[in-house]
Amino acid sequence: MKRLLYGLFVSTVLLLAIPKNQALAYGRPDSLDLQKQLLENIPAFAKRLSNGFSRSDVIKSAKDQALLQGSGVAVLPLERYSFPDLDARLAAEFEKSAALPGAFGSTPDTEFAAELMVKLNAYNASDQVKKARKVLDKAISLGNFIKKLTGDDMVSFPLVLSDTISNNIYSVIFNKMELYPTYTELEVMVRIWVPSQNREIFFGSPNIKFTKTGGFVGEVKLGLYADLPIVFGQDKAALILNRWQQNGTGENSTDSGTYVVVDCDGFVEMGMEADFILSRDWVIPADANGDPLSQGRVTAHLQTIVNDWNDMLMDISLPDFVLSKMPDVAFNLQNAVLDFSDFRNSHNMVFPQTYAVQELLPGNPNLWRGVYIKNLDVMLPRQFSKRNCLSPGPGESCRFAFGTEDLLIDELGVSGYFYAENVFSLDDGKMESWKFSLDHIEIDIVVNEIMAFGFAGEVGIPVATQNKPFGYAAFRNIENDTYSFSLITRSDMEFSFLQAVDVAIDSSSKLNVVVTPDAFIPTAELTGSMSINAKFDLSDDDEDSMIEVVGVEFTKLLVRTEAPKLSIDANGGSIALTSGLKLANLPVSISDIMLVAVPGQPDNMALDFSVNVNFMGEEDGGFAATTNFAIICRIEEDIAGTDSEPVDVWVFDHLQFNAAEIHMQFSDKLTIDGYVEIFHNDLVYGKGFQGNLTVDVINKFTIEASTIFGNTGQFSYWNFDALLESDEWGIPLFGPIEANGFGGGAYHNMRMAGISPVPPSNQGVSLTGAQYVPDQGVKLGLKAMMALTSTGGSMDGVVTFEIIFGQNMNLLEILFYGRMDFVVPEAIADGVDRIKNKLGQLNLTREETEAQTEQEIGETGEDILAGAFVMRMNFESGLEFQATFEAQIDVADHFLVGNGVVDIFFSVPEDRWHLYIGGYSNGAVTIPVMDQEDEVSIYPVQVTITYENDPNTSSDDIVVQASAYFMMGNDIPGPPPLDPAAAAVFGIQDNRDDLGDSAALGTGFAFGANVHFHIFYQKAAKRYLTLEGGAGFDFALLKYNEGSVCSLSGTSPHGLKYWRASGSIWAYLAAYGKWWGVNFNTALGVMLAGDGPRPSSFHIDAFLDFGIFDLHLQKDIGTECGAVAGGNNNF
Structure with a gap:
């Protein structure tokens, strides 16, 4: 009341x-x-x-x-209200936040109220309830009230014994009796009337035994007549009292349901068995993974003894559930209390602060009724998933959860204010391939409304240094189910992947997050500035900065989890230098700065600078060099602590410097050109500088100088040479050859590694064309150079004489080498043009041929006809002489390409000598290169003619290739192998490679030659033909050392005093294509091979293939020796 x-x-x-x-x-x-x-x-x-x-x-x-x-x-x-701990500006960005796909919420639980109404109607329609109500009304109208049941009262029925407990009226009605010899049987009913709820609860039993001495026989239990739903909470919750059911008698009885116990004085207690049920409009049951179930309701079954209807306080067990308005957040209850008491609340109960602010509590808090959960776990949405949780075990979940307190369910709905600190660390959370932490979260629920869902933490945007991440704060709007993130920077921000410090991030920067049902997919849009102090080696604290940039401003630097993972936004983004830049402490003016992808390396990016390096002021002529350099960074996806799921981290890779091009024009009488390049962490050269300068004086004299100096990490080295050359004069030497220049140089801790007609790179290459590499065994090298030319200008080259001393100034080696470039003779050029025209007429019309010729003329690169030689005498461990000659030709845009090597060698210490003109096709023939430990392979002298019909495919090219070799010496690696193309056609395999280092070398000679061709001819779309073929021979006469053995037959001794002859001759032809719609494929070939004596073998192989007709003849005569092994003559 x-x-x-x-x-x-x-x-x-x-x-x-x-x-x-x-x-x-x-x-x-x-x-x-x-x-x-x-x-x-x-x-x-x-x-x-x-x-x-x-x-x-x-x-x-x-x-x-x-x-x-x-x-x-x-x-x-x-x-x-919004999340109180977030900046108000987040709300302004709300429209820009990413929406979660799909509709939130659940299907309305329209059947809940109807089911309760059916139960309530069934209760009121029960014959027993109707009878009890009628009997009670009659007793009240008759005024048959008693205070205690005695035998004297059993005169007039019905009788009523009433009592009031906590404003509720408990009435015991005795309706009728039947007399038996030893007892009286009474029909007893009980009504509990709850005025505040206008609710009547009826119990009864028709056969209660009462003795003549004035007492009941045993305990009097009166059962509830029918299930009674007690509805509250706007028809969203109900306590359904279970009807009384008697099953069996005595010790075997399994009675269940709600009942009251009475005695002669009236109501004693109520035994309540009930189901507490919540509508799916409020909460939905969830499975162990926190996902809402499609059926069922949150239900608790309870049993207890009650002495006062208005003072019920009992523990219940509720299953995991989610809110219907926030079904991706699950609640796991550890203990719950059903509070139906007007006198007390659960121990240590705490109401949400909003209840007091919004005046949702009754004046006396003890009057509050509902379900109170003291301890619970809140399972966060799937977007808050654990990293490396790919296969959770039984009872485990990949979703993060945190423990909290104080959840209420009352007649207004579900309420609770939950917060937690340090829910998960930066290494444990994932935003796709980024790391993030949840340092703070607040969720405020008031009567089913999600008033606040805010959180904050750190986010591992891959550009930031790992131990100095960005911060973020975010809130979630439940009504339209969106998230809004705000980026938080720090004062000590660093971008170590660019070696950038003093990074300042502007407040306009954003963290845009697309939300899927299972993940956060982030994109950072950063605007700000930074300073760069970059050096080659991050681990070297003593190394000075190579690049110093005071102010680099960037706008809309995009960092993503998808490609491109790092870029400047094409829609309004930029990167620019706002102040000075220094390169190796030299003042630099910048012409351009770009953030670009490294070609061919999708995981690498380059911050590329195009600059002018100022060596002299304007008053001194304005000497400057133009170059570009880049800070190369790469993305790593597997770092320590991340186990199986990758994490993106941008890291510094290296500094890249292109050569600084130098040009100075002092007048028309003096011009200086050249380059300077920096290298670092080179596998051979370590770190250092290399440069070249060419001084042109009055267009008559050219002074060229080159130098390299550096440090391998163990020792320093240097090399310097200079050459004075003139095109206006020359000293006749012999024939048309003149000397038109002289020079010299010196080097320390370096040695000549070789000379090539076309050097593969500029690294370590001197003016002579020779390449030098660091070598601590050389104390000093001195060289004299002479530039050569021909009277017609068709040749240009440099020859050099060197003398090399060891660390004790002992004579190590004398070198004489040179490199020559030749102008392609007109006869060769004219011949090439005639051949190309003839070949072009095979497949093209006249107009197509002329058009292609014009195109090729425009695309033709520089022709190459060059040669190099080196002659050396080495005295380090005895007399050793070697002369190597190499020539290359590449003319008419690779139409005619050829190369070959000739090597003459003898060594007293090794007792080794040879003359090689080319080598075997399998690369088994090797020659020493200077004093290197590893020898290099040489191949047959080869010339190839290639005519391209279609540059985009090689199948229709016309190719003719010829190769040959001749060798004599005592280190020939066995008999010649069959040409690879012929071996493939005839199915021949050589077992020499299987022997490895045990394969024997022979003394004698070997020679061979072959030719291959591939011709494509097309008359029309359905008439085309391809011809392929080849022919060749090989022969060798070799003597092997005593003790050697045939690898296949095991014969030893073998041959004629270990002399063996072997050879082969072969030819094949294949034709395939289509003519008048008919496909054809024809081939024929023959090969003869022999080896001997002791053992001797002869092999014949012939085939003829006309499609459906296939003839193959193969015959082996004698015993095959195979490759010779052993003999201990390997050098």
């Missing part, structure tokens, strides 16, 4: 104080103080967001609120 009067009083005051139709709104006068308190628990970087919070309109008006069922207390409208 007191609750009813209190409710009526509050409602009257409110209605008088508020104008008609105006919504009831209650502010939060302590909100800012609350905010400050909460911020004490938020990481320091999130405190910057504390600028107050905004409020939205009242979500429900007063007229939409109903009176609390049976209480009369008005439901005050609730105010929706």
Whole structure:
């Protein structure tokens, strides 16, 4: 009754104080103080967001609120507010946040109220309930009230024994009796009337035994007649009292349901068995993974003994559930209390602060009724998933959860304020391939409305140094299910992947997150500035910075989890240098700066600078060099601590410097050109500088100088040479050859590695064309150079004489070498043009041939006809002489290509000599290169003619290739192998490679030659022909050392005093294509091979293939020796 009067009083005051139709709104006068308190628990970087919070309109008006069922207390409208710990500017960015796909919420539980109504109607329609109500009304009308049941009262029925407990009336009705010899059997009923809820609960039994001495026989239990739903919470929750059911008698009875116990004085206690059920409109049961179930309701079954209907407080067990308005957040309850008491609450119960602010509590908090959960776990949405949780075990989940307290379910709905700190660390959380942490989270639920869902932490944007990540703060809008993220920077931000410090991120930077049902997919859009102090070796604290940039400004630097993972936004993004730059402490003016992908390396990016390096001021002539350099970075996807799921981290890879091109024009009488390049971490040269300068004086004299100096990490080295040359004069030497220049040089801790007609790179290459590499065994090398030319200008080259001393100034080696470039003779050029024209007429019309010729003339590169030689005498361990000659030709845009090597060698210490003109096709023939430990392979002298019909495919090219070799010496690697193309046609395999180092070398000679061709001819689309063929021979006469053995037959001794002859001759032809719609494929070939003597073998192989007709003849005569092994003559 007191609750009813209190409710009526509050409602009257409110209605008088508020104008008609105006919504009831209650502010939060302590909100800012609350905010400050909460911020004490938020990481320091999130405190910057504390600028107050905004409020939205009242979500429900007063007229939409109903009176609390049976209480009369008005439901005050609730105010929706944003997460109080986030900056108000997040709300302004709300429209830009990414929406979660799919509709949120669940299907309305329309059947819940109907099912309860069916049960209630069934209860009221029960014959027993109707009878009990009728009997009670009759007893009251007759005034048959008693205070205690005695034998004297059993005169007139029905009788009523009533008592009031906590404003509820408990009436025991004795309806009729039947007399038996030893006892009286009574029909007894009980009604519990709850005035505040206008509810009647009826119990009864027709056969209660009463003795003549005035007492009941045994305990009197009266069962509930029918299931009775007690509905509250706007028909969204119900306590269904279970009807009494008797099953069996005595010790074997399994009675169940709700009952009351009475005695002669009236009501004693109630044994309650009931089901507490919540509508799916409020909560939905969830499985072990936190996902809502498609069927069922949140239900708790309970049993207890009650002495007072208004003082029920019992523990219950509820399953995991989610809110219907937030089904991706699950609640796991550890213990729950059903509070139906007007006198007390659960121990240590805490109401949400909003309840007090919004005046949702009754005047006496003990009057509150509902379910109170003290301890629970909150399982976060799937987007908050654990890294490396690919196969969770039984009972485990990949979703993060945190423990919290104080969840309420009452007649208004579900309410609770939950917060947690340090839910998961930066290494444990994932935003796709980024790391992120959850340092703070707050969820505020008030009567089923999600008033706040905010969180903050750190995010591992891959460009930031790992131990100095960005921060973020975010809130979630449940109504349209979106997330909004705000980026938080720090004062000590660094971008170590660019060696950038003093990184300042502008407030306009954004963290845009696309939300899928299972993941956060982030993109950072960064605007700010940085300074760069870059050096080659990050681990070398003593190394000076190579690049110093004070101010680089960037706008809309995009960092993604998908390709391109790092870029400048093409829509309004930029990167620029706003202040000075120094390169190796030299002043530099920048012409361009770009962030670009490294070609062919999708995981690498380059911050590329195009600059002018100022060596002299304008008053001194303005000497500058133009170059470009880049800071190369790469993305790593597998770092320590991430196990199987990769994490993106941009890291510094290396500095890349292109050669600085130098040009100075002092007048038309003096021009200086050249380059300077820097190298670092080179596998051979370590770090250092290399440069070249060419000085042109009055267009008559050219002075050229080159130098390299560096350090391998173990020792320093240097090389310098210079050459004076003139095109205006020359000293006749012999024939048309003249000397038109002289020079010299010196080097320290370096040696000549070789000379090539066309050097593969400039690294370590001197003016002579020779390449030098670091070598600590050379104390000093001196060289004299002479430039050569021909009277017609068809040749140009340099020859050099060198003398090399060891560390003790002992003579190591004498070198004489040179390199020559020749102008392609007109006869060769004219011949090439005639051949190309003839070949072109095979497949092209006249007009097509002329058009292609014009195109090729425009695309033709520089012709190459060059040669190099080196002659050396080595005295380090005895006399050793070697002369190597190499020539290359590449003319008419690779139409005619050829190369070959000739090597003459003898060594007294090794007792080794040879003359090689080319080598075997399998690369088994090797020659020493200077004093290197590893020898290099040489191949047959070869010339190839290639005519391209279609540059995009090689199948229609016309190719003719010829090759040959001749060798004599005592280190020939066995008999010649069959040409690879012929071996493939005839199916021949050589077993020499299987012997490895045990394969024997022979003394004698070997020679061979072959030719191959591939011709494509097309007359029309359905008439085309391809011809392929080849022919060749090989022969060798070799003597092997004693003790050698035939690898296949095992014969030893073998041959004629270990002399063996072997050879082969072969030819094949294949034709295939299509003519008048008919496909054809024809081939023929023959090969003869022999080896001997002791053992001797002869092999014949011939085939003829005409499609359906296939003839193959193969015959082996004798015993095959195979490759010779052993003999201990390997050099």
